[in-house]
Amino acid sequence: MRYVSTRGDAPELDFAGATLAGLARDGGLYVPTEWPTLTRDDIAALAGLSYAETAVRVMLPFVGDSLSEDELRALCETAYGRFSHKGVTPLVQLDHDQWLLELFHGPTLAFKDVALQLLGLLFERFLTGTSERLTIVGATSGDTGSAAIDAVAGRENIDIFMLHPAGRVSDVQRRQMTTVLSPNVHNIAIEGDFDTAQALVKAMFNDPGFSGRFRLSAVNSINWARLMAQVVYYFYAAVRLGGPDKAIAFSVPTGNFGDVFAGYVAAQMGLPIARLIVATNVNDILHRALSTGDYSSATVTPTATPSMDIQVSSNFERLLHDLGGRDGLALGDQMRGFESSRAMRLTNAQQQGAASLFQSARVDADRMAQAMRWACDNAAQTIDPHTAIALAAALDSGIDAPMVTLATAHPAKFPDAVERAIGTRAPLPPRVGDLFEREERYVTLPATFEAVTAWIAERATPRA
Ligand SMILES: Cc1ncc(COP(=O)(O)O)c(C=O)c1O
Ligand SMILES: N[C@@H](CCOP(=O)(O)O)C(=O)O
Numbered sequence: 013m014r015y016v017s018t019r020g021d022a023p024e025l026d027f028a029g030a031t032l033a034g035l036a037r038d039g040g041l042y043v044p045t046e047w048p049t050l051t052r053d054d055i056a057a058l059a060g061l062s063y064a065e066t067a068v069r070v071m072l073p074f075v076g077d078s079l080s081e082d083e084l085r086a087l088c089e090t091a092y093g094r095f096s097h098k099g100v101t102p103l104v105q106l107d108h109d110q111w112l113l114e115l116f117h118g119p120t121l122a123f124k125d126v127a128l129q130l131l132g133l134l135f136e137r138f139l140t141g142t143s144e145r146l147t148i149v150g151a152t153s154g155d156t157g158s159a160a161i162d163a164v165a166g167r168e169n170i171d172i173f174m175l176h177p178a179g180r181v182s183d184v185q186r187r188q189m190t191t192v193l194s195p196n197v198h199n200i201a202i203e204g205d206f207d208t209a210q211a212l213v214k215a216m217f218n219d220p221g222f223s224g225r226f227r228l229s230a231v232n233s234i235n236w237a238r239l240m241a242q243v244v245y246y247f248y249a250a251v252r253l254g255g256p257d258k259a260i261a262f263s264v265p266t267g268n269f270g271d272v273f274a275g276y277v278a279a280q281m282g283l284p285i286a287r288l289i290v291a292t293n294v295n296d297i298l299h300r301a302l303s304t305g306d307y308s309s310a311t312v313t314p315t316a317t318p319s320m321d322i323q324v325s326s327n328f329e330r331l332l333h334d335l336g337g338r339d340g341l342a343l344g345d346q347m348r349g350f351e352s353s354r355a356m357r358l359t360n361a362q363q364q365g366a367a368s369l370f371q372s373a374r375v376d377a378d379r380m381a382q383a384m385r386w387a388c389d390n391a392a393q394t395i396d397p398h399t400a401i402a403l404a405a406a407l408d409s410g411i412d413a414p415m416v417t418l419a420t421a422h423p424a425k426f427p428d429a430v431e432r433a434i435g436t437r438a439p440l441p442p443r444v445g446d447l448f449e450r451e452e453r454y455v456t457l458p459a460t461f462e463a464v465t466a467w468i469a470e471r472a473t474p475r476a
Contacts (some may be wrong), residue, residue, distance in 0.1 A: 020340015034230025232268030
């Protein structure tokens with residue numbers, strides 16, 4: 013399988029190359045040249061397989077010659093062997109046709125572990141035998157940071173520099189990053205919001221001086237391998253609920269549009285999906301874009317769902333590319349227009365193409381809290397606020413199909429918001445139980461390219 017940039021002006025790469033590159037040289041995102049498909053029989057044959065084996069069958073077409081099937085299987089078994097639930101991503105029934113897909117049984121208690129545990133191993137595998145040292149630069153609104161750090165802490169040949177918005181992640185989220193004291197882990201609190209941190213990271217890739225000096229790579233969902241690994245759980249859940257004979261709907265708490273784009277990829281691969289609900293909090297750029305065609309960025313409002321406090325959604329570019337006939341050069345113009353004005357209109361083809369699979373909902377803080385209480389009262393489930401945004405959207409959707417809400421984080425990551433909604437705090441699971449006794453280490457920097465790159469340059473290893 014080959015990978016091209018959404019902006020049509022970067023070298024084509026194989027899977028290993030796209031994984032190590034992260035962002036394309038022209039500022040675009042790597043996508044496969046075509047969507048591989050699984051037949052109905054292939055999908056039906058996934059029933060009863062373990063999560064790791066499902067992952068092998070779904071991801072194999074994407075890895076091409078970069079890994080053998082046995083190598084991929086060994087990596088999947090290692091990655092998913094670290095999850096605390098045997099089913100890795102178990103389904104929990106809430107009501108007649110309402111389900112939760114629990115994606116938070118990995119080491120850092122959020123769905124990011126599903127992809128990042130694998131990505132850490134892929135980096136190590138693709139660096140083996142080279143003399144290269146990777147400098148990972150990432151931005152997090154709370155969950156990607158800890159999952160990526162857990163995946164690469166202590167690994168030879170990798171340094172990680174993770175930017176988070178100062179004071180805008182929960183205490184648990186911050187401590188999950190800043191208490192990892194391995195010498196290759198560097199946490200930077202940015203005086204700004206997540207969008208600013210994400211823009212700084214992209215600017216590092218796009219600056220020839222900086223990216224020429226260090227071998228940069230990405231752990232955010234701008235890295236194709238992140239999304240590829242997230243496609244798997246759509247298949248895994250759907251076959252357990254009657255797929256491919258039944259079409260399943262999914263409701264996805266959305267910020268950077270990575271998780272729900274993975275659902276779109278599953279649909280392109282042949283999985284019957286009834287609808288994909290893009291559920292946003294009041295930072296609703298995606299809801300406005302999908303319902304009116306107006307993709308214009310507003311100031312980020314801090315909420316009780318900090319991981320979704322995003323107003324520039326990286327992966328939306330991948331959808332617009334696919335729906336715009338994969339015309340990279342035209343999309344490059346459209347995206348550069350957005351980057352300079354922070355506003356753009358979707359074309360008719362993009363808007364209509366999106367409407368055939370996606371619907372969207374904007375969920376405010378009151379409706380989110382009601383959904384948390386509904387889960388508690390009706391199904392004895394304590395859910396996290398991000399999951400509650402998607403559950404509210406699912407309950408209000410009017411969709412007549414089995415509905416799976418993606419439970420993206422463990423409620424213990426957001427104890428204050430959970431307590432405000434349902435009156436009790438969710439305890440931290442034993443694997444992170446002593447988090448508040450651990451020493452923290454991070455630096456706070458102004459949100460300027462100069463300040464951040466100077467700090468990183470003092471600590472990263474230049475290319476050989
Ligand atoms: C708990 C949680 N839910 C939902 C999201 C939104 O997912 P995405 O950015 O893939 O849209 C995030 C952040 O990515 C998150 O950490
Ligand atoms: N919500 C994310 C933001 C980054 O998203 P990513 O999926 O692109 O890594 C976070 O928790 O960090």
